[in-house]
Amino acid sequence: MTTLDERAMVRRPPAGRQPVRARPEHVLVPIGLGAAAVIGLWWHDTPAVSGFGDWLTNAGRITGLLAGFAAVVLVALMARIPALERGVGTDRLARWHAMGGRYMVWLVVAHALLITWGYAVTAHTDPVHQAKTLLLSYPDVLMATVAALLFVGVGIVSARAARRRMRYETWYYLHFYTYLAIALAFSHQFATGADFMDSLPARVLWSALYVFVGALLVWFRFTVPVWRAFRHRMRVEGVYREGPGVVSVWVRGRHLDELRAEPGQFFRWRFLTRDLWWASNPYSLSAPARPDMLRVTVKTFGEHSGALSRLRPGTRVFAEGPYGAFTxxxxxxxxxxxxxxxxxxxxxxxxxxxxxxxxxxxxxxxxxxxxxxxxxxxxxxxxxxxxxxxxxxxxxxxxxxxxxxxxxxxxxxxxxxxxxxxxxxxxxxxxxxxxxxxxxxxxxxxxxxxxxxxxx
Ligand SMILES: Cc1cc2nc3c(=O)[nH]c(=O)nc-3n(C[C@H](O)[C@H](O)[C@H](O)COP(=O)(O)OP(=O)(O)OC[C@H]3O[C@@H](n4cnc5c(N)ncnc54)[C@H](O)[C@@H]3O)c2cc1C
CATH class of the missing domain: 3.40.50.80 (Nucleotide-binding domain of ferredoxin-NADP reductase (FNR) module)
Structure with missing residues (x-):
């Protein structure tokens, strides 16, 4: 094993402009204001509520609007926005996302049930007949129903008990169905949503919100990592045994100081071998970042971590990050x-x-x-x-x-x-x-x- 001096680690994080860090209130206050604005939109468009059917329908409208808003918030929380990752922390964002996801699934279910029941009461028919009419007469509602089933499905596989029985990657890739669900549900909001049908400004603002969050997602989860892969050209330099079942992986790259990785942060590492390219696992930096080298140290107990001890020097590495607020x-x-x-x-x-x-x-x-x-x-x-x-x-x-x-x-x-x-x-x-x-x-x-x- 080489010594600390031989590895010539950098003693201090890179100097220069401090990275921007959001505080939890910078996220929670806009979410609260956004939810209030959504309810304000319903209030503005609803001069009066009369009769049981109307009450149910309006409760369905509110839950639907809030579910539509929650969907973009949940995506934004996971868009890997650097200021949020560094300031709020990935683990806290993931906890908020998980908690918000549970609320959203209940909002979606409540929306579907309340709207159907409300229409049925107003039309003096039974809810099953009303559901059939909605599904068969409105293609957008049919798509939204498929979306709702996908949301519920992802909610079920994300429940703790189900998740524990599943490979991490299976759960992770199943989660991508939520993007499909959001796309499928989008059109029914404008085609049948009373708050959008007659209001161009509401439609423009709502679309702008979705487009903005979609752009953040594509930028931070796709464009930036791909650009960085070309810029930094990371490769495994060597794998060193630190103790029984623990190895350090040194990764060499160019201009790594530009990543402004702080001690305490982690990356999601994808090692491009035949067995590992499809998995991206989080490992913290176990030494301060050098301009040409990063180090992670891993306990090799599972499939991915175990395979790291067999990595060959020269293996290409795709690292997303740095993430985390443990700094x-x-x-x-x-x-x-x-x-x-x-x-x-x-x-x-x-x-x-x-x-x-x-x-x-x-x-x-x-x-x-x-x-x-x-x-x-x-x-x-x-x-x-x-x-x-x-x-x-x-x-x-x-x-x-x-x-x-x-x-x-x-x-x-x-x-x-x-x-x-x-x-x-x-x-x-x-x-x-x-x-x-x-x-x-x-x-x-x-x-x-x-x-x-x-x-x-
Ligand atoms: C922020 C963070 C930093 C970490 N830093 C280190 C570190 O420095 N050294 C170290 O040894 N371990 C670290 N871990 C833990 C490490 O990521 C997991 O132990 C490893 O990914 C497990 O993969 P596996 O194939 O070995 O085991 P598996 O048996 O496949 O997984 C075991 C458990 O690890 C978790 N896990 C698996 N894959 C992922 C994934 N892609 N993303 C998130 N969680 C996953 C799941 O909870 C899973 O149930 C860190 C985890 C996090 C979240």
């Missing part, structure tokens, strides 16, 4: 505790080297159940020594360590002024959640606990 930008306090569990050390290792700080400001606590799981020992020792930072290992089972190794008592014994720290946590979700609870109990406010989850 120095989140920091509020001078003193920082970095808390890593298992392979969660990867982004933490990069932060340990680069977070600005004087001697005494930085502490790294590295938790593992066995010494064979501990990687980067020599690198961490060198960084700690060079920076005057503290390094603690909590290695062993709970029994070996005589209780919970991440309890508030243990953590405050290591750092008596723990509550004055910012804390960066990365590790298996079970460990990270327990650590977050312990930190909070020890007096660290939640807003100063920054967590990177390896599970979306």
């Amino acid at each position: 120095a930008g989140r920091r509020r306090q001078r003193k920082v505790l970095l808390l890593a569990g298992g392979v969660g050390i990867t982004p933490v290792r990069a932060l340990f080297e680069t977070l600005p700080g004087s001697p005494g400001d930085l502490t790294l606590v590295y938790r593992a159940t066995d010494w064979s799981d501990v990687v980067f020992q020599e690198e961490l020792r060198q960084i700690a020594e060079a920076r005057g930072a503290a390094l603690h290992y909590l290695v062993g089972s709970r029994r070996d360590l005589g209780g919970d190794p991440l309890s508030p008592q243990v953590l405050t014994r290591i750092l008596p002024d723990l509550s004055a720290h910012d804390v960066y946590v990365c590790g298996p979700d079970g460990m990270a959640n327990a650590a977050k609870a312990a930190l909070h109990q020890a007096g660290v406010p939640r807003r100063r606990i920054h967590h990177e989850s390896f599970e979306f």
Whole structure:
């Protein structure tokens, strides 16, 4: 294994203009205002509601409008917009997307049922007959019904229990049906939606919203990655064993400083071999980015990660990113505790080297159940020594360590002024959640606990 000096890593993130970072409120406030505007549109177009059928139909109109709005919001959240990725964080965006997706599916179902029932009551017929009439007389409604079924289907496969039984890639590619669903549902909004049929400005604004978000999606998820692939021409430089079942992959490329990847961030990596080209997996940078080289370190337990140890030098690499907000930008306090569990050390290792700080400001606590799981020992020792930072290992089972190794008592014994720290946590979700609870109990406010989850 080469040493830290031989690898000549860069000590600081590239200088220059700071990347733009959105804050959560920059996303949530426009979403709230947009939803209010949608309800305002319905209000403006509805002078009065009279009778049970009309109430049902209007409830159906509101749920339909909100579902149409939710669809573009959900796509925008996943458009990989850099300011959102860096500021809000990919994991939080994914959580919002998942939660919003559940609401949207219910809105779509409610819309279909309420509109059909409302029309049926007004026309003094039964809902089944009314549904048949709508499907057979309006081709746009038929397409929208197919779209609704696709939304419900994607909702079902995204439910936790179903997702756990499915390969990640199967779930991921099934998700693409939502784009088809959005396209299929679009025309019925203008063909049958009372709020759009008679209002050209409403149609123009609604279309502009869809076109704008569609353009963001194509730009950030397709154009930029393809352009970058040509610009940076990444290839595997070498694969090095860091420990049992853990390898580092070094990737060489041109002008990598232009990516402005920050320590703590990750890329989605697609290695263009016969077996791996179709999968794109997220791995964090385990060292600060160099202008000619990036490094990731991977625990090889699954199909994709396992195949990385067999990568040959020269293999072409397609990397999307950088993504994630687990960076120095989140920091509020001078003193920082970095808390890593298992392979969660990867982004933490990069932060340990680069977070600005004087001697005494930085502490790294590295938790593992066995010494064979501990990687980067020599690198961490060198960084700690060079920076005057503290390094603690909590290695062993709970029994070996005589209780919970991440309890508030243990953590405050290591750092008596723990509550004055910012804390960066990365590790298996079970460990990270327990650590977050312990930190909070020890007096660290939640807003100063920054967590990177390896599970979306
Ligand atoms: C932001 C982030 C950073 C990460 N950084 C690292 C790292 O530095 N080192 C490391 O060893 N691991 C890291 N991981 C975890 C790593 O991505 C997964 O363990 C790996 O992709 C699993 O693939 P597999 O084929 O080995 O296992 P599989 O058995 O195929 O998958 C195991 C589980 O990993 C998750 N997963 C699989 N594929 C993907 C995918 N394409 N996108 C998101 N999740 C997926 C799913 O939850 C799946 O159930 C990171 C994950 C995330 C989300």
